[in-house]
Amino acid sequence: MLLFFSSSTTSLFLSLSKITPPLSLLRFSTMSAINLQTHAFAGNPIKPKTPKSNDAFSPNFALQTLKIHLLSNTHEPISPAFRVLPFRKGRPLAGSSGSGSNWHLGWLSLGDCKGLLADSCVKLEENSLVFLGSKSEEDSVFWAIDVSEDDKLVDELGKKYFSFVELRTLMVATDWCDPNAMADLAVAGHARALLEWHGLSRFCGHCGSTTIPMEAGRRVQCSNESCKKRIYPRVDPVVIMLVIDRENDRALLSRQSRYVPRMWSCLAGFTEPGESLEEAVRRETWEETGIEVGEVVYHSSQPWPVGPSSMPCQLMVGFFAYAKSLEINVDKDELEDAQWHSREDVKKALSFAEYEKAQKTASAKVEQICKGVKQSQNLSSDFNTESGELAPMFIPGPFAIAHHLISTWVFQGAP
Known part of the structure; x- marks a missing residue:
């Protein structure tokens, strides 16, 4: 089994433990964790800075x-080199x-691009060509382009071992021990968020006129x-919180109807105008479960470009929240269920879920998709216990910030 939290998070919590009573009992074991440098979709190596215009x-x-x-007819190598990543309906070419x-x-x-895009300049702008960034050490500039409406181009790109693959599938398939794979996932997430934002920004929200891509x-x-x-582009902040009882023995986990069977996770919700992140944690917890929260402590944050296309630029901001009350009153419009779970039960769920096996299974699915074999996505079947029986519950994998919130709490005080 592979469990994760970052060394920077450990340092943060150890420093907070000196001033925050509920955290004074926390000790962290690096023996049961691999040092994950960044969350999934973070650590983009080509995210643009703000260079001078010339x-x-x-x-x-x-x-x-x-x-x-x-527009030129030359085939000579150019500097910097240009690399373009096509997307179709939010799916990157993989x-x-x-x-x-x-x-x-x-x-x-x-x-x-010259061979595939005959009417290059017009077509590129119509298809929302976006600048992703550069690597000066590689003398390369990177772009993304939406080719959803160009069926001919899509057919040409759909060659052997290439296909447009759902970003969520790639997320699960990514080898989190491979920094290059994690970097590719971060680049794909950044590109998808920008292209989806362009799709939502075709008209001015002030006067209703069409908009023009700039910069x-x-x-x-x-x-x-x-x-x-x-x-x-604007980021929609989403608070995600692991609610813990005052004895630090139980955690509040919830289920939504859209979850795969047996999956439980943290509470989460959007912030409202004029609201701090801590206030959002307390409000969302109260609205969804009837639990009153007191102390709120920051853990880490994660870009999340795999949410709904109507909100393509999400930032998950993770917290530990300490409950002042215990009685649960579930809002059925928001959640299917919410329950207190003991540390031991959650630890078993983490131990039984075969995250590495799930990653390898998803990677094999991507290979089949790239070969042209259509696959349905059924993640629940990838999380069996070692005995082959279904675990009574499982927690989202290491690609999700919820996993790190939960595993950090579970392994507090590990020897």
Whole structure:
């Protein structure tokens, strides 16, 4: 079994334990955990900074250079090198070596784009070409493009060992011990969030006019000369909290109707205007379960680009929340159930769930998809006990911040 929390989180909690009474009992064991440098979808190695406008790696300069080379007839290597990642309906192009190894992103070279995109400049802008970032040490600039409406292009890209794969499937299939695979997942998540945001930002929310992509897709601007509103991507903060009783012996876990059978997780909810994150934790817990929360302590945060397409840029902000009351009154409109679970029961759930097996099974599914074999997604069957019997409950895998909140609490005081 593989359980995870970061060394930075450990340091944070050890420092907080000096000033926060409920955390004074916490001790952390690195023997039962692998040091995860970042959460899934975090640690993007090519996320753009803000270079000067005349920098070869700036968004506008890179876009103009890309257009020039796409319209030219030369086949000579260019600098910087351009790499483009196509998406179809929120699914990135992914590839497999066909040898059972992990998936990889299906980057296209500029030469590939020239052959596949005849009416390049117009088509690129219509399909929301977005600047992802660069690696100056590799002399490369990275882009993403939505090709959902181009069936001919999709057919050409659907070659052997390449396919457009759901990001959630890739998330489960990612080898969390492989920094390169985690980096690919972070890049795909960032790209999907930007492209989905462009799909939601085609019209100005102030005057209703159409918008125009600017700064290589990093923002849009209203086309109405009397408005010209600048619109940037915004992050929707979501609080996710593990509610713990005052004795620190039980945790409150919940189920939603959309969950696969037997899965339990933390409470979560969106913040409201004029509300702090801590206030959101207390309000959401009270609204969904009737539990009153007192102390709220920060754990870590995680980008979450696999939520609904209507909210593509989510940030999960994780907390421990200490309950002042114990009686549960479940809001059935929000949750299917919520129950207090002992530390021992949750520890068994973590021990029985074969997360590494699930990752390898999902990776094999991606390989089959890339070979052209259609697969249905059934994650619940991937979490069997070692004896082959179904575990009574299981917790989300290491790709989710909920896993790290729960496992950190479960292994408090481990020898």
